Amino acid sequence: MNNSTLIIGAGASGLMASSILGHEAFVLEHKKESGKKLLITGGGKCNFTAAEPVDSICSRFYEKKNFVSPAIHSFPPERIRDYFKELGVESIVENNGKVFPASGKAEDIRKALLKRSGVIFFSENILSIEKEEGLFHIKTDQKTYHAKYIIVASGGITFPDTGSDGSLNKIIRGLGHTFVPxxxxxxxxxxxxxxxxxAEGVSIPVTLRKGKVKLSGDAVITKRGISGPVAENFSHYLEPNDEMTMEFIPLNRDSFSSLSSKTILKNALPLPERLIFTLVPELSSKRVLDLSNKEKDEIIKALSDNTVAIKLNERRAMCTKGGVSTDEINRKTMESKLVENLYFAGEVIDVDGQCGGYNLTWAFSSAFTAASSILRKKKLVLS
Ligand SMILES: Cc1cc2nc3c(=O)[nH]c(=O)nc-3n(C[C@H](O)[C@H](O)[C@H](O)COP(=O)(O)OP(=O)(O)OC[C@H]3O[C@@H](n4cnc5c(N)ncnc54)[C@H](O)[C@@H]3O)c2cc1C
Structure with missing residues (x-):
C-alpha cells in the first residue's frame, strides 16, 4: 500500500518536515533550487529563532498566539537550536535574544536540513491535486505522483523570485480550503x-497608532516613509492602503512653556533638527516665544498627532499576512479539518509573526508538528 508523504515546497518549513521524515517523504519544488528565501533571511545570516520563553514567543504572533501555541510548545527555540546542533550547526544569541548560526551563514541552516532530507524533485509545476479512495494524485507538468499524506509548505507571496509566489493557492482552494486575503x-x-x-536616515523612537492599536519603538526615517522594528511590526495592523497616526514626541500647548523661550524651535525640542525641519519647515527657525497659538497647534499636529495616508512597501515585505484560514486547521497536528491526511506548515497558513526570528520559528515548529503527526499516524496504521 502507498504510505508515502509528499511535501510541496522546499523552503524553510518543507525542508524541516523533510529532514524529520527522511526517506519516508519526497518533496516537489517548482524552482531549480531549495531554500531560496531561507538564504536571504537575516541579511544572509539567518535569524532562525529567538532565545525567549515560549509564551513570549507565542505572543509575537498577534491574534494568532493561541493557534501557534501547541506547535511552538512542542518544538520550542531550545529544541530548534539542539536540532541544528545535532546537525552540526552551533548557534549564537545576540543581546536582543536573536539566534543566528555561529558561522553567520544562512547556507549552513539549509545544508543542515538537506543532510537528512528525502528526495527533492525540482522544476515541478503542479497542475492538479485530486484525492480518490484515500490517496492523493498529484499531476505535474512532468508526471503524476501518488501519496497518502501531503504537507503543503508553499510559503507566502512576498519576494516571488524566491519561489513563494502563491502559485499553489488555486489548487488548495480547489481542495475546499479558504484563503484569508x-x-x-x-x-x-x-x-x-x-x-x-x-530626514532620511534619522533614527528615532516613535509611537504609531491606528484606532485602538498603539505601538512604540525605534524607527528609521527612509526616503519613502518609515522603517525599523516598530514600523515593520506595526505593518501587521495596516492594510496595503491605509491611514495611521505618528507621534514623535508627546506635545500639548502647555509643553511650550517648559521650552527655552528665546531658542528657535528646532533647537528647543529634544528631537533631531532635520526631523523638525522636515515636518514644520516654516516654523522650525522661529523662536518659541514668537509662536502663535495657531502655530503651536500646527506643530502639535505635525509632531504629536500626525495622521497620514500610508502604503505598505510590499516589494520589501518580509512576511505574508493572510493565507489558509486557521479555522480550517487542527492547531495540535497541522492537519486540515476538511481533508483527511492533508497538512500545512509555515507561511502558507494565515499566521505572521513579528521581526526577530519568530517567522522561522513558526516555519520549523509547524513543520515539526505536521511531520510528527504523520509519523504517529503511520505507526498507528502499521500496528
Ligand atoms: C528578506 C527576508 C528576510 C527574512 N529574514 C528572516 C529572519 O531573519 N528570521 C525569520 O524568522 N524570518 C525571516 N524572514 C521570513 C522567513 O523567510 C519566512 O517566514 C520563511 O521562509 C517561511 O518559510 P516557508 O517554508 O513557509 O516558505 P518559504 O521559505 O518561502 O518556502 C516556500 C517554498 O515553496 C516553494 N513553492 C511555492 N509554490 C510552489 C508550487 N506551486 N509548487 C512547488 N513548490 C512551490 C517555493 O519555491 C519555496 O521553495 C525573512 C523573509 C525575507 C523575505
Whole structure:
C-alpha cells in the first residue's frame, strides 16, 4: 500500500518536515533550487529563532498566539537550536535574544536540513491535486505522483523570485480550503502624501497608532516613509492602503512653556533638527516665544498627532499576512479539518509573526508538528 508523504515546497518549513521524515517523504519544488528565501533571511545570516520563553514567543504572533501555541510548545527555540546542533550547526544569541548560526551563514541552516532530507524533485509545476479512495494524485507538468499524506509548505507571496509566489493557492482552494486575503507585511510603511526624505536616515523612537492599536519603538526615517522594528511590526495592523497616526514626541500647548523661550524651535525640542525641519519647515527657525497659538497647534499636529495616508512597501515585505484560514486547521497536528491526511506548515497558513526570528520559528515548529503527526499516524496504521 502507498504510505508515502509528499511535501510541496522546499523552503524553510518543507525542508524541516523533510529532514524529520527522511526517506519516508519526497518533496516537489517548482524552482531549480531549495531554500531560496531561507538564504536571504537575516541579511544572509539567518535569524532562525529567538532565545525567549515560549509564551513570549507565542505572543509575537498577534491574534494568532493561541493557534501557534501547541506547535511552538512542542518544538520550542531550545529544541530548534539542539536540532541544528545535532546537525552540526552551533548557534549564537545576540543581546536582543536573536539566534543566528555561529558561522553567520544562512547556507549552513539549509545544508543542515538537506543532510537528512528525502528526495527533492525540482522544476515541478503542479497542475492538479485530486484525492480518490484515500490517496492523493498529484499531476505535474512532468508526471503524476501518488501519496497518502501531503504537507503543503508553499510559503507566502512576498519576494516571488524566491519561489513563494502563491502559485499553489488555486489548487488548495480547489481542495475546499479558504484563503484569508494575502498581502505583504513586516515591511516599510510609505507615507506618499508626507515627504520625509529630507530626514532620511534619522533614527528615532516613535509611537504609531491606528484606532485602538498603539505601538512604540525605534524607527528609521527612509526616503519613502518609515522603517525599523516598530514600523515593520506595526505593518501587521495596516492594510496595503491605509491611514495611521505618528507621534514623535508627546506635545500639548502647555509643553511650550517648559521650552527655552528665546531658542528657535528646532533647537528647543529634544528631537533631531532635520526631523523638525522636515515636518514644520516654516516654523522650525522661529523662536518659541514668537509662536502663535495657531502655530503651536500646527506643530502639535505635525509632531504629536500626525495622521497620514500610508502604503505598505510590499516589494520589501518580509512576511505574508493572510493565507489558509486557521479555522480550517487542527492547531495540535497541522492537519486540515476538511481533508483527511492533508497538512500545512509555515507561511502558507494565515499566521505572521513579528521581526526577530519568530517567522522561522513558526516555519520549523509547524513543520515539526505536521511531520510528527504523520509519523504517529503511520505507526498507528502499521500496528
Ligand atoms: C528578506 C527576508 C528576510 C527574512 N529574514 C528572516 C529572519 O531573519 N528570521 C525569520 O524568522 N524570518 C525571516 N524572514 C521570513 C522567513 O523567510 C519566512 O517566514 C520563511 O521562509 C517561511 O518559510 P516557508 O517554508 O513557509 O516558505 P518559504 O521559505 O518561502 O518556502 C516556500 C517554498 O515553496 C516553494 N513553492 C511555492 N509554490 C510552489 C508550487 N506551486 N509548487 C512547488 N513548490 C512551490 C517555493 O519555491 C519555496 O521553495 C525573512 C523573509 C525575507 C523575505
Amino acid at each position: 494575502q498581502h505583504g507585511t513586516l515591511t516599510e510603511i510609505m507615507t506618499p502624501t508626507l515627504p520625509l526624505f529630507k
